[in-house]
Amino acid sequence: MNPIPIASATLAAPAAHAGNGLLVVVLLVLATVLYAAGHALSVRLHPWRPCRRCGESGKHRGSVFNRSFRPCSRCGGTGRELRRFARLP
Numbered sequence: 001m002n003p004i005p006i007a008s009a010t011l012a013a014p015a016a017h018a019g020n021g022l023l024v025v026v027l028l029v030l031a032t033v034l035y036a037a038g039h040a041l042s043v044r045l046h047p048w049r050p051c052r053r054c055g056e057s058g059k060h061r062g063s064v065f066n067r068s069f070r071p072c073s074r075c076g077g078t079g080r081e082l083r084r085f086a087r088l089p
C-alpha cells in the first residue's frame, strides 16, 4: 500500500518540474526577443558610441610631453565609433 503513493509522487514530481522548466524557457526566450528588438531599435536611433581608446576626446596624448597629442588612431580624431551592428547614417 505504501510504495504506490511514493512511486506516483516521484513520477508526478518530474512532470511538474518539466512544466515549470518549459515556462521558464518560454519566458527567457520572450525576454531575449524583447531585449533584441529594443537593442536593434536603439542601435538604429543612436548608431554612435564614445571611442573606447580615447574616451571621446579624439586625442592620443604623448606619455612624456603629455600636452602634445595626435588624432586617435581608432576613431581618427572624431572621438566616436560605430556601435556593433550599426550602419552609417
Ligand SMILES: [Zn+2]
Residues within 6 Å of the ligand: 051, 052, 053, 054, 055, 056, 058, 059, 072, 073, 074, 075, 076, 077, 078, 079, 080
Ligand atoms: Zn578615439
